[in-house]
Amino acid sequence: MANPVVMMRTPAETALIERFAAEKASLPGASQARAEAFARFEAKGLPSKRIESYHYTDVRNLMRTVAPVANDAVAGETMTLDGFPRLGFTNGRWQGGDAPAGVTVVPLADAYRDGLAPGLGMGEATDIVVDLNTAFARDGVAIRVAAGAEARLHLAFSEKTSAPASILPRVIVEIGEGASLMLVATHQGPAGIAYQVNEVVELRLGKQAKVEHVRLNLSGDKAMVLSSVAATLGDEAELQTTQIALGGEVCRHQVFVTYQGENAKAAIRGATMLRGHQHHDTTLVVDHAVPHGESRELFRTVVDGSAHGVFQGKIIVRPHAQKTDGQMASNALLLSDDAGMSNKPELEIFADDVVCAHGATCGSLDENQLFYLQARGLPRKVAEALLVEAFVGEVLETVSDDGLRETLAGLVSEWMRARAVS
Amino acid sequence: MLEIKNLHVEIDGKKILNGLNLTVKAGEVAAIMGPNGSGKSTLSYVIAGKEDYTVTEGEILLDGVNVLEMEPHERAHAGLFLAFQYPLEIPGVATMTFLKAALNAQAKSRGEDELSPGEFMKRVREAAGQLGINPDMLKRPLNVGFSGGEKKRMEILQMSLLAPKMAILDETDSGLDIDALRIVAEGVNAHRDPNHAFLVITHYQRLLDHIRPDTVHVMAKGQIVRTGGPEIALELEERGYAEYLGNAA
Numbered sequence: 001m002a003n004p005v006v007m008m009r010t011p012a013e014t015a016l017i018e019r020f021a022a023e024k025a026s027l028p029g030a031s032q033a034r035a036e037a038f039a040r041f042e043a044k045g046l047p048s049k050r051i052e053s054y055h056y057t058d059v060r061n062l063m064r065t066v067a068p069v070a071n072d073a074v075a076g077e078t079m080t081l082d083g084f085p086r087l088g089f090t091n092g093r094w095q096g097g098d099a100p101a102g103v104t105v106v107p108l109a110d111a112y113r114d115g116l117a118p119g120l121g122m123g124e125a126t127d128i129v130v131d132l133n134t135a136f137a138r139d140g141v142a143i144r145v146a147a148g149a150e151a152r153l154h155l156a157f158s159e160k161t162s163a164p165a166s167i168l169p170r171v172i173v174e175i176g177e178g179a180s181l182m183l184v185a186t187h188q189g190p191a192g193i194a195y196q197v198n199e200v201v202e203l204r205l206g207k208q209a210k211v212e213h214v215r216l217n218l219s220g221d222k223a224m225v226l227s228s229v230a231a232t233l234g235d236e237a238e239l240q241t242t243q244i245a246l247g248g249e250v251c252r253h254q255v256f257v258t259y260q261g262e263n264a265k266a267a268i269r270g271a272t273m274l275r276g277h278q279h280h281d282t283t284l285v286v287d288h289a290v291p292h293g294e295s296r297e298l299f300r301t302v303v304d305g306s307a308h309g310v311f312q313g314k315i316i317v318r319p320h321a322q323k324t325d326g327q328m329a330s331n332a333l334l335l336s337d338d339a340g341m342s343n344k345p346e347l348e349i350f351a352d353d354v355v356c357a358h359g360a361t362c363g364s365l366d367e368n369q370l371f372y373l374q375a376r377g378l379p380r381k382v383a384e385a386l387l388v389e390a391f392v393g394e395v396l397e398t399v400s401d402d403g404l405r406e407t408l409a410g411l412v413s414e415w416m417r418a419r420a421v422s
Numbered sequence: 423m424l425e426i427k428n429l430h431v432e433i434d435g436k437k438i439l440n441g442l443n444l445t446v447k448a449g450e451v452a453a454i455m456g457p458n459g460s461g462k463s464t465l466s467y468v469i470a471g472k473e474d475y476t477v478t479e480g481e482i483l484l485d486g487v488n489v490l491e492m493e494p495h496e497r498a499h500a501g502l503f504l505a506f507q508y509p510l511e512i513p514g515v516a517t518m519t520f521l522k523a524a525l526n527a528q529a530k531s532r533g534e535d536e537l538s539p540g541e542f543m544k545r546v547r548e549a550a551g552q553l554g555i556n557p558d559m560l561k562r563p564l565n566v567g568f569s570g571g572e573k574k575r576m577e578i579l580q581m582s583l584l585a586p587k588m589a590i591l592d593e594t595d596s597g598l599d600i601d602a603l604r605i606v607a608e609g610v611n612a613h614r615d616p617n618h619a620f621l622v623i624t625h626y627q628r629l630l631d632h633i634r635p636d637t638v639h640v641m642a643k644g645q646i647v648r649t650g651g652p653e654i655a656l657e658l659e660e661r662g663y664a665e666y667l668g669n670a671a
Binding site: 368 | 580
């Protein structure tokens with residue numbers, strides 16, 4: 001057995017330890033969960049590339065310093081979406097807003113003080129980034145959708161800070177039996193400022209609950225964004241979670257789905273557009289712990305400039321999880337010579353009666369298709385845009401709301417137009 | 423209208439066209455016939471502007487302007503159209519979206535307004551109706567899952583809508599049954615007039631029963647080796663290409 005490696009603490013790790021000591025007494029509720037999560041961080045430090053799941057995104061190395069907690073709110077944009085009641089958040093803090101019928105919303109701190117506990121259903125799996133959020137989160141909300149209710153909700157996160165700041169919101173959503181929720185979260189922030197986000201959204205789906213979750217990442221171009229979605233699925237629950245990511249400098253989006261009830265379904269999707277020096281990592285852990293679960297993953301990544309995309313998709317099928325049906329696809333399109341993509345699908349199957357498939361591809365635009373379109377009169381840039389929009393379109397078209405889908409398609413077109421003039 | 427002078431073309435260092443000369447006049451329907459490997463498809467791709475080929479010598483003039491200086495889309499704007507032997511499948515792009523993008527790009531190049539959605543739909547439906555194209559096909563991604571015959575009809579539909587002055591049909595008859603062949607030929611014949619010209623590339627005489635050419639050129643080893651009237655096509659059907667493979671070049 002190897003000797004434990006003692007690593008020097010980085011300035012960021014030291015700062016986090018000092019901050020926890022200073023803040024511990026004033027952090028609202030959930031003290032046991034906080035203490036446990038922090039202890040794991042203290043023992044392991046920030047995840048580095050030595051840890052397999054962080055191989056491509058060395059947080060320890062990327063997060064040199066820890067920004068102070070955000071405390072100034074400067075002007076900034078906050079998105080609105082037609083047909084969605086909006087809850088606004090500034091630097092992770094809920095600014096109020098009316099919850100629609102069947103939905104109750106309380107500030108996270110109040111919910112924690114009332115005894116709500118953070119819980120990810122992740123079993124023995126733990127993640128230090130999530131732990132840091134668990135340890136430090138003060139801001140965010142707890143949302144409860146009553147059994148049988150149908151609701152739509154827009155969480156509009158706008159980071160409004162004039163200096164580097166750390167923002168650690170947590171959103172815990174409990175969706176009651178038979179309820180259905182369309183939850184859209186938009187994230188915007190200032191350009192040119194190295195703010196740090198570590199955000200966790202817990203989705204707890206009760207029996208036969210249905211959730212369509214769409215996360216839109218329009219973070220500022222210097223932002224480091226660590227976002228995690230942790231979902232637990234009750235019997236016959238159905239989850240769709242889709243991220244559309246265009247922003248940020250270094251981003252890691254994690255999705256942990258745990259099947260707690262039988263005959264549950266999850267569809268996890270993403271469309272990621274990267275350029276310049278952006279780095280975006282999508283890491284999934286889909287844990288089929290019980291029989292008759294279905295999972296579908298569809299990821300499309302477009303990489304330009306010297307940006308780098310990462311996809312790690314792990315599907316675990318536990319010994320008892322017979323009749324699991326899993327299909328995962330991650331396709332990347334590289335638009336420049338310096339663009340890179342690391343695609344790592346993983347299947348860990350311990351049951352023998354399952355159907356699981358994965359496919360990962362990485363390529364450039366098809367010259368023959370481009371020539372065909374050009375021969376019909378489309379300038380090359382227009383032809384490229386048509387093909388790229390079609391490529392990510394397969395993810396966008398799964399978004400059920402027409403207005404939102406058009407907004408997303410518009411953002412992709414805008415991205416391609418910006419490319420055409422650069 | 424189209425004048426090709428002493429065209430030499432290579433791909434990966436291999437000579438495909440060896441000093442090809444060809445003239446197609448306005449209003450003319452010219453056919454090129456030739457055996458496999460004679461360079462027919464290379465010629466069509468080079469005219470349309472495919473990048474893989476290197477033109478080492480010669481000119482391709484459309485109404486006196488050398489198109490070799492132009493990008494593929496500029497050639498299309500200038501009035502060139504290639505009906506592909508193997509039309510490409512474009513997943514995720516609805517046929518309608520593509521047709522609209524192509525028509526609008528060409529209208530824009532001529533400084534014209536884009537077609538109104540109503541006018542666009544009307545023209546597409548009319549043209550599709552004439553070619554026996556089911557309107558439902560237009561909602562599907564371009565050419566994806568289309569049969570060989572459907573793809574060729576789609577090429578002719580695009581030609582009808584774009585109304586090019588110089589259309590090149592590269593083996594449009596391949597993969598067509600006799601009914602589809604007749605429909606495609608009617609689509610071409612409908613556009614014959616003194617301002618439009620066609621270059622019909624084919625291996626067989628069959629298509630030329632339906633699209634009567636004014637001129638037939640025989641191509642072998644990267645050159646036009648014989649030019650004459652429609653009777654040449656019949657002769658080739660009977661005697662084959664053997665005599666051109668021995669003594670050409």
